[in-house]
Amino acid sequence: MKTLEIDKEYINKVNNLIAGKNKKYIVYTMGCTLNENDSEKISGMATEMGYTQTENINEADLIIFNTCCIRENAEEKLFGKLGEVKKLKQERGTIIALCGCMMQEEHIVEKIKQSYRYVDIVFGTHTIQKFPEDLYDLLSKENKVIDILDIDGEVYEGLPIKRESKNKALVTIMYGCNNFCTYCIVPYVRGRERNRRPEDILREITSLAEEGYKEVVLLGQNVNSYKGNGYNGINNFADLLRAVNKINGIEIISFISPHPKDFTDDVIMAIKDCNKISRILHLPLQSGSSEVLKRMNRKYTKEQYLNLANKIKREIPDVVLSTDIIVGFPGEAETDFEDTLDVVKQVGFEQVFMFIYSKRVGTPAEKMENQIPENIKHERFDRLKELVENQMQENNKKYIGTVQNILIEGKSKTNENMLTGRTNTNKVVVLEGKEELIGKIAKVKIVSEHMWYLKGEIA
Ligand code: 5AD
Numbered sequence: 538m539k540t541l542e543i544d545k546e547y548i549n550k551v552n553n554l555i556a557g558k559n560k561k562y563i564v565y566t567m568g569c570t571l572n573e574n575d576s577e578k579i580s581g582m583a584t585e586m587g588y589t590q591t592e593n594i595n596e597a598d599l600i601i602f603n604t605c606c607i608r609e610n611a612e613e614k615l616f617g618k619l620g621e622v623k624k625l626k627q628e629r630g631t632i633i634a635l636c637g638c639m640m641q642e643e644h645i646v647e648k649i650k651q652s653y654r655y656v657d658i659v660f661g662t663h664t665i666q667k668f669p670e671d672l673y674d675l676l677s678k679e680n681k682v683i684d685i686l687d688i689d690g691e692v693y694e695g696l697p698i699k700r701e702s703k704n705k706a707l708v709t710i711m712y713g714c715n716n717f718c719t720y721c722i723v724p725y726v727r728g729r730e731r732n733r734r735p736e737d738i739l740r741e742i743t744s745l746a747e748e749g750y751k752e753v754v755l756l757g758q759n760v761n762s763y764k765g766n767g768y769n770g771i772n773n774f775a776d777l778l779r780a781v782n783k784i785n786g787i788e789i790i791s792f793i794s795p796h797p798k799d800f801t802d803d804v805i806m807a808i809k810d811c812n813k814i815s816r817i818l819h820l821p822l823q824s825g826s827s828e829v830l831k832r833m834n835r836k837y838t839k840e841q842y843l844n845l846a847n848k849i850k851r852e853i854p855d856v857v858l859s860t861d862i863i864v865g866f867p868g869e870a871e872t873d874f875e876d877t878l879d880v881v882k883q884v885g886f887e888q889v890f891m892f893i894y895s896k897r898v899g900t901p902a903e904k905m906e907n908q909i910p911e912n913i914k915h916e917r918f919d920r921l922k923e924l925v926e927n928q929m930q931e932n933n934k935k936y937i938g939t940v941q942n943i944l945i946e947g948k949s950k951t952n953e954n955m956l957t958g959r960t961n962t963n964k965v966v967v968l969e970g971k972e973e974l975i976g977k978i979a980k981v982k983i984v985s986e987h988m989w990y991l992k993g994e995i996a
């Protein structure tokens with residue numbers, strides 16, 4: 538895979554066109570952290586082109602929707618928003634750009650061409666670096682631009698970036714996915730796996746540390762299948778973790794999302810040895826039934842998953858696990874669902890992200906027989922949710938009385954007078970404290986639990 542440096546030519550050209558005109562942009566991000574990281578790059582490009590960010594959509598000259606298509610509700614959200622901005626387009630001539638995963642779906646782009654003609658620019662996941670060129674073409678020639686590549690894009694380095702957080706930095710290490718889980722649209726919209734070079738990743742993280750960032754989140758659709766090029770001995774994900782752990786100034790490292798099939802012993806040992814790595818690991822289960830897992834093409838059984846979870850807990854006793862679960866996959870029988878409940882009971886997850894199966898156009902599961910009726914899907918979802926919430930409450934009690942190292946992220950959103958941060962197992966902690974603590978790591982004693990957060994005091 539070739540790695541290319543971004544060419545700033547079109548960024549400068551747009552800058553010349555709009556200089557001094559006080560143009561503003563707003564970006565809406567749907568979907569996962571990878572999309573959030575892409576939006577930070579879109580914001581970086583917009584800023585270098587001379588736009589300033591606004592929170593007020595009514596004064597924006599450029600609106601960018603970075604879309605997701607993992608489940609149906611993400612689509613509904615976009616079309617709802619597009620309806621809302623039509624009036625703005627008519628009144629102010631606001632430029633409307635769409636990008637991200639949904640734009641890689643043919644039927645969606647067709648729908649936009651037919652029914653949302655006021656959209657100006659469409660670019661996909663493989664053409665994000667061409668946003669300035671597309672915008673320049675629109676501004677200089679008044680042509681609508683549809684710029685989508687079906688083949689996998691190159692890995693681009695050097696895109697400008699405007700980060701959302703001052704403490705926690707998102708760092709994509711690989712793009713795409715080769716797994717083809719049968720329910721999942723991602724391999725079709727993000728393409729095959731492409732890795733960034735270790736030297737580029739390490740350079741980025743080193744300069745983040747110099748800027749004062751304490752925490753990095755390594756991102757990829759399948760992070761633990763990362764392949765290096767041998768630079769500094771980095772050939773795989775375990776090597777990369779060890780190298781990032783050595784970077785001075787970085788104190789917390791986390792990563793999403795790994796696949797259980799690639800959770801090899803060397804990755805477990807690297808986490809065990811590297812004290813900066815977060816003590817919550819995400820291990821997406823999807824289903825507890827070996828039969829369903831087979832039809833999902835997950836490449837592990839219920840027993841293999843349980844063995845892996847046990848091995849991780851045995852090797853790294855202070856680690857807790859989080860997971861993703863889909864209920865109502867085609868053909869899921871009551872006994873299959875009970876297997877899922879059984880795994881949840883046995884593993885005792887710290888956090889469970891629960892999803893109702895959503896049919897995705899073009900995936901193998903879309904065509905499977907025995908699609909589960911909506912009422913059964915919802916009834917199972919509610920049963921799973923009840924179990925998870927009961928477990929969470931029980932589990933939260935273990936924190937009370939402990940002293941935790943908390944990176945203080947900022948003021949609490951719900952109470953101006955309180956600060957908030959997270960434990961190294963990603964639990965939200967709310968506490969009283971001085972503003973100077975923001976961005977620092979503090980020792981905090983946990984005094985009570987409140988389901989979705991813990992309350993603490995400076996120890
Ligand atoms: N329906 C429901 N949930 C899905 N996920 C992925 N595809 C689908 C789908 N078609 C969930 C998986 C994945 C998470 C990011 O989204 O649990 O791990």
Ligand code: SF4
Nearest residue numbers: 568569605606607638
């Ligand atoms: Fe949504 Fe998947 Fe794209 Fe992330 S990679 S934005 S979850 S479709």
